[in-house]
Amino acid sequence: MAIPYGRQWLDEEDERAVLDTLRSDYLTQGPKIAEFERALCDYTGARYCVVAASGTAALHLAVAALELPPGSEGITSANTFTASANSMAYCGVKPVFADIDPVSYNIDPASIAMRITPATRLLTPVHFAGQPAEMEAISTLARERGLKVIEDAAHAIGSRYRDGGLVGNCRYADATVFSFHPVKTLTTGEGGAVMTNDEALYRRMVLLRTHGITKEPALLTQNPGPWYYEMHALGWHYRMTDMQAALGVSQLKKxxxxxxxxxxxxxxxxxxxxxxxxxxxxxxxxxxxxxxxxxxxxxxxxxxxxxxxxxxxxxxxxxxxxxxxxxxxxxxxxxxxxxxxxxxxxxxxxxxxxxxxxxxxxxxxxxxxxxxxxxxxxxxx
The missing domain is CATH 3.90.1150.10 (Aspartate Aminotransferase, domain 1)
Structure with a gap:
């Protein structure tokens, strides 16, 4: 068999973590989800985390939760997987492609600036191959123009910015997205996560992740009993399972x-x-x-x-x-x-x-x- 371009590294600790969860009471919607989310927050320094079924699902949740107005445009890198742009198109946002720096192969801030129009509402820089994009310049540009920023860090968990901070701390962005596909540095089989420091954005993503349905008493318009739930938005089934989350907790330690x-x-x-x-x-x-x-x-x-x-x-x-x-x-x-x-x-x-x-x-x-x-x-x- 040929040496592949990428693959996972799993050990007995990972196997035990998954098996323990398989033998527990919860295969999904259980305690491992919150445990993995807390671990990712502790690692990156972000306040909130929403894990999802895939990196693509995480990108979709992040864009959808911004609730951008009709006719909006978003700018992302031409050098990326299609999901970076697709997540905008899913939400009715027109993807616009900026060119890349010829050395780092990351999105070029000068090219971003050239493509901003009155309709631009979102910037999604991609940390290609794991190398952080020029987030200081991109963040400054976004603040000056009143734009939202979602970092596509599908390649970059564990990477550090010039200031020494870990990618995912959301210092430069409204949200940062990770992917946990098997070829990525950390895997949950399939899976993804959104990090954010914005509580309102976090709560919208939690709602959208599970069909737009909530059982939180404070959000219900009525509450006739413990069985009751309400759909407050048109969401999706983007949940991660507890088996995946258990693997993520184990992998994150390494x-x-x-x-x-x-x-x-x-x-x-x-x-x-x-x-x-x-x-x-x-x-x-x-x-x-x-x-x-x-x-x-x-x-x-x-x-x-x-x-x-x-x-x-x-x-x-x-x-x-x-x-x-x-x-x-x-x-x-x-x-x-x-x-x-x-x-x-x-x-x-x-x-x-x-x-x-x-x-x-x-x-x-x-x-x-x-x-x-x-x-x-x-x-x-």
Whole structure:
């Protein structure tokens, strides 16, 4: 089996945590949900947390809870997974795509500023590959224009801003979203979370997560008995299960160790691949500490004399899996047909896409496997 580009790291503690929950009275809507939410708040420093069924669900909850007016626009990165923009479209907000910085591959604050219109209400910067975006500049821009900010930190739990604070503390944003898919640094199988310091936003997300239904006595218009509940909004079934939350609590205890191992692997890759004239290693911005979710060198396939497809096949034959992150969202058929976007709208992101290739990176990757990846890449020329 080839070395995958990403995968989970589970141990006996994780297995015991899940099994203990399976043997308990609660498989869902039980105490593990609150325990995981408290643990995430304790770790990040945020006041509130709402865990959800996926990172996409968490993004949707965050945008929906803002209750932006009809005709609103939101700006996000062209270099991201579709969920960053889809979460806006779900809520009737028009996604607008800003271009990226050519070095960090994160959203460019100057490009954001150029795309702000009177209809803009929301900025959703993405911490690509785990590296924090320029949140000081983005937060300042948002405050000056009266805009809401949701950080898409699906890649970045465990990363730190220049000020040393952990991503997720919501110092720079109204909300921050995490993803716990198996290829992420911390996993719950599937799952996500929204962090916030805004109590009103938190309560709206809690309501929307469970069909818009509440049983809180203070919110009911009447209360004939203990069975009674009311639907106060059109919400969704976006709950996380207690089994997932139990796994998250266990995984969170190892997050710093996972982050350190990922950084160690990235440093090793950079040292052993930096001399290749057709490959550009990733650059970490000064002052930040990235809990790298992805390792994405840029490869000049023309200079190498091979297509990306050829390179991926050759590496796979040598036991190394790869992936591409990301196809610019504005070039996807739905976005082209719905909003009229297309090639040329974000030239830096499009140029990056033509050369990007993600190599294996996960905490369980062994030194021997790292050596296998390096040898395979170096054998391409």
């Amino acid at each position: 997050l710093d160790r996972f982050a350190a191992r990922r950084r160690e692997i990235v440093a090793r890759y950079n040292a052993l691949l930096a001399d290749l004239p057709w490959l550009r290693t990733p650059v970490e911005a000064d002052g930040v500490a990235s809990c790298f979710h992805l390792y994405v060198p840029r490869i000049d396939f023309a200079a190498l004399g091979k297509t990306r497809v050829q390179v991926m096949r050759e590496l796979l034959d040598l036991g190394v899996g790869t992936q591409v992150h990301y196809i610019p969202v504005h070039t996807q058929p739905w976005y082209r047909e719905t909003y009229g976007y297309g090639p040329g709208d974000c030239p830096v992101a499009e140029a990056y896409y033509e050369q990007c290739l993600s190599l294996p990176l996960y905490a369980a990757l062994t030194d021997e496997e790292v050596a296998t990846v390096v040898a395979a890449v170096r054998s391409l020329a």
